[in-house]
Each structure stands twice: as structure tokens, then as C-alpha cells.
Amino acid sequence: MPVRISMLDDPFSEFVSPPANETAAQREVRLREEEEAKRVSEAIDEEIDRQRAEQRREKCVKVLLLGQSESGKSTTLKNFQLMNSRKAFRAERAQWRTVIQLNIVRSFRLIFEAMAEAQAASTSPNVSPRLRPADAPDVPYNPDMPRLSPELLLLKMKLSPLLQIEDVLRRKLDPEVSSVFGSALLTSVTNIPFPDRQKKGMKEIALSSRALGTKFSRLWNGEDRRSSDMRDEGLEPDEPTHVLQACSEDMIRLWKDPIVREILDRQKLRLEELPGFFLDSLERVTDLRYMPTDEDIVRARIKTLGVTEYRFTVSGVGNTVARDWRVYDVGGQRSCRAAWVPFFDDMDAIIFLAPISCFDQVLEEDPTVNRLEDSVLLWKSLVSNPLLAKTNIILFLNKCDILERKLTSGIKLAKYIVSYGDRPNDFESTAAYLRRKFAQIHKDHSPQKRGFYAHFTSVVNIESTSKILVDVQEMVLRANLRDFVL
Ligand SMILES: Nc1nc2c(ncn2[C@@H]2O[C@H](COP(=O)(O)OP(=O)(O)OP(=O)(O)O)[C@@H](O)[C@H]2O)c(=O)[nH]1
Ligand SMILES: [Mg+2]
Structure with missing residues (x-):
């Protein structure tokens, strides 16, 4: 039942109630003025809504790439560049x-x-x-x-x-x-x-x-350059x-x-x-x-130190407007990870890369730590981070091509992950097992319920990665628009 507030309870009532001895003519003037004030107020509200929508449209979509060193962050960035600034990408040969x-x-x-x-x-x-x-x-x-x-x-x-x-x-x-x-x-x-x-x-x-x-x-x-002449390109x-x-x-x-x-x-x-x-x-x-x-x-491999920002524009489809995007690529070594946090509160999505082929390797910066274990711990700390509770986190289970090669050459996952037991040592079984592990952590440790988005990737494969990134771009955009509508 709606709660009624009596005039006596309302401290502002005496300012808005009509004067006690109001004449009919005065009442008419007052009502006209009130009507006008209401119209102006509604017009202001409309303008504020319009400006908010405009700002929202102008606000760029931000994506952060995370993962340990050599997980494939910069390679994913290159794929974004290939999709969105192909000429500029080639101009850097x-x-x-x-x-x-x-x-x-x-x-x-x-x-x-x-x-x-x-x-x-x-x-x-x-x-x-x-x-x-x-x-x-x-x-x-x-x-x-x-x-x-x-x-x-x-x-x-x-x-x-x-x-x-x-x-x-x-x-x-x-x-x-x-x-x-x-x-x-x-x-x-x-x-x-x-x-x-x-x-x-x-x-x-x-x-x-x-x-x-x-x-x-x-x-x-994302700038373009015309010349493809060898001399010009150095x-x-x-x-x-x-x-x-x-x-x-x-x-x-x-x-x-x-x-x-x-x-x-x-x-x-x-x-x-x-x-x-x-x-x-x-x-x-x-x-x-x-x-x-x-x-x-x-x-080509070059390790990232610091943070790199890549800007591009995705043209609108149908009646949607073009949007500016920013993708941030960071260094993945432990010493670089403190630089990630300042980016957490302003991202529309995070793409987290976990190279699942690394189950038999150790970290360069700490040879006592298994690389897959490091990825799992990083994943856990990201999905449980309260600052990221509302951020879409998309998981790329990466380097699937290397995983497949390793398993075919006879390297056993169970030797490094004892809980894998005597399950088949083939790509389908091992990849599905690792996906379930990451999904479980996501479910158990997210501060609030959210969707689990995961892809098996080999980001050196340009064709398959471009299909995945198109899906990712669409999903991020949808989530961004949904946030706006709600
Ligand atoms: N075969 C294969 N190689 C990959 C894959 N993803 C990345 N690589 C290669 O692995 C190397 C490391 O990838 P990067 O993208 O530079 O790794 P990063 O995460 O940016 O690493 P840092 O900059 O050190 O944090 C590069 O030579 C890539 O070509 C993959 O799915 N399969
Ligand atoms: Mg890098």
C-alpha cells in the first residue's frame, strides 16, 4: 500500500500550497504559471536525457587485455588492429x-x-x-x-x-x-x-x-598511411x-x-x-x-612493458551509431601487474587470456611456479575482485594449437595436473576439463551472478580469431547498450 505523507509531515507543504484567500483570477494565473513551470521542467529533463544519451554514445567502449606474460595479449591486440586498421597494420611491416x-x-x-x-x-x-x-x-x-x-x-x-x-x-x-x-x-x-x-x-x-x-x-x-613502397616503408x-x-x-x-x-x-x-x-x-x-x-x-614476439592503448572506430550497423573503441594491452609479467589495477573501474570488458598449453612450463620470473597454476590463480583473483563485479570478463583459453601438438607428441596432462587422473589425453577431453575448472572458479568466486563467456582460441590464427573478435565486439556493445537502457 502506498505510504501517505500528511501535509503536517511535509516541511515544504506551506511553500507549495495555494494561499488561503486566493481569488478565482489569482488561481487562474497561478495554474498557468504552474503549467508553464512544469513544461519548462519537462523540457529540461528531456534535454538532460538527450545529453546523457549523446554522452553515452560519445563515451568510448573500453576493453582491457589481461593475462600472464606470453599469454597472447599483444597478439590479440594485433588481431583487433588487423580487423579495424588493416592498412596501418601493414604499414608497420x-x-x-x-x-x-x-x-x-x-x-x-x-x-x-x-x-x-x-x-x-x-x-x-x-x-x-x-x-x-x-x-x-x-x-x-x-x-x-x-x-x-x-x-x-x-x-x-x-x-x-x-x-x-x-x-x-x-x-x-x-x-x-x-x-x-x-x-x-x-x-x-x-x-x-x-x-x-x-x-x-x-x-x-x-x-x-x-x-x-x-x-x-x-x-x-589506428591511423592510415597510403604508401606501400618499400623505400617509404623502410x-x-x-x-x-x-x-x-x-x-x-x-x-x-x-x-x-x-x-x-x-x-x-x-x-x-x-x-x-x-x-x-x-x-x-x-x-x-x-x-x-x-x-x-x-x-x-x-x-613475431616482443614483450610488452607498460601499457599500450589502441584506438579505433567500429562503424554502426543498421540504425546504431559508430562507436570509438579503446583496447589496452599491458605487460603480463608479475612486476607489471600492479599497473593493471588503475584500469579496473572503467572497463566495459576484460579479455583474460589463459594459455592452456603451458601446463608443463614454469614462469620466467619465478621458476618455482607452474604457468597454468599462475593463470588459474590470476583468474580467481580477477573474478573475485569486487571492483570488477559488474565487468564482463571474457576468457580466451589460448594456445590451443600448441596444446594439441603437445598432447599428440605424448606429453601427458595428468603428469602435471594430478586431478586429471586417467582421463583421455586428447585435445577435446583436456580442453573441456580445463574449461570446466575455469567455469567453476568463475561461478564460485564472482561477487554476484554473471555470465561465463569462454572461447577456445589460437590467436595466431587470424581467420578464426577474427570471427571470435567479431562476436566479442558485438557482445561488449550489447552489454554496453543494455547498461544504458537499464
Ligand atoms: N602457436 C601459438 N602462438 C601464440 C598464440 N598466442 C600467442 N602466441 C605467440 O606467443 C608469443 C607471445 O604472445 P604475446 O601476445 O606477445 O604475449 P603477451 O601476453 O603480450 O606477453 P607480454 O607482453 O610479455 O605480457 C608471440 O610470439 C605469439 O605469436 C597461440 O594461440 N598459438
Ligand atoms: Mg605483450
């Missing part, structure tokens, strides 16, 4: 070629390290210390380790110019990187099964948003390109060498699964006129 060249050099660094380790392990401890190279790694003697032939050692030596162009390539990406101070931007190599490999100073390239701002500025801001062959081309045949020979493959196998160094793997395309990517394809660019 010169920079991506440099990144790819660095990725190749890094792969060879790893091969050289593995060879040095094998050589040291296969050298009998009885050999005179004078005959051991000064920089030989300190590894236990292993007579079963394959021996490096003089031809292989010669090949390795012929490829040493690769290490000399590394600095030039890094400086091309970020001129402020100096050999001495550059290491602040560069972090140890990841995804390596042996934690101690980290100590060896092999560096993965990383770029701060400061450097990205200058090098990839057109791309991040794709004219330069010194590192000539060196890589000159080393191409030797690189292919070394990479295909059965002894080298055996050494890599023995050290469980699966370069194919490392980010930025281009060794199966050496002939193509070392050509003097090589221009990275879209696929090459999404596979």
Missing part, C-alpha cells in the same frame, strides 16, 4: 621485420648455447683444462651426449656475425637502447624447461610503451638484412642438422613452441626483399 630478425637471432643464440652445453658435457673431465674453452658451461660430464663434429663447430663459427647484428637490430627498434643500459629493457628468455638457463643472460626483446609510442605510433592509433635492405641473407644457407644447414636436433631434444628445448619461431621459414624471411605477412606479424 619494416618494424615487424626488425622484430622478426631479432627473433631469429635469439633462436640461434639458444642453439649456440645448447651446442656449447653439449660440447662441455661430452668432454671428458680428464681432458686438460688448457684444452677446454674458457667460457665452457659448467655442466656434468655425460658420455652419451652427441659429439659436435668439426664441421658443425665451423658452421657455428661462420654464424657468429648473427650475434653482432643483435645490437644494431635492438637499436633500430629503440634508439635509446645502449649496449650498457639497454639491458634494462631486455629480459631473460622464457619458456625454457631448465630454470638455470635463465642465468645465462640470454635476452628476450622487450619494448616499453615509450619506445612503442615512437616506433609503432601510427599502428597503435624495407630497403640494410646491414642486418644483408648479414642474415649471407648467413641464410648456413642457418638452414645448422637448424636441419640431425646432431643439433638431437642435442635440442636431449635438452628438451622445443624451439618450435617458443614465441617468435621462424626457423622453418628461414629461406623466405632472410630474402633481401622479404616483407612480413600478416601471419608473420602475429607470430
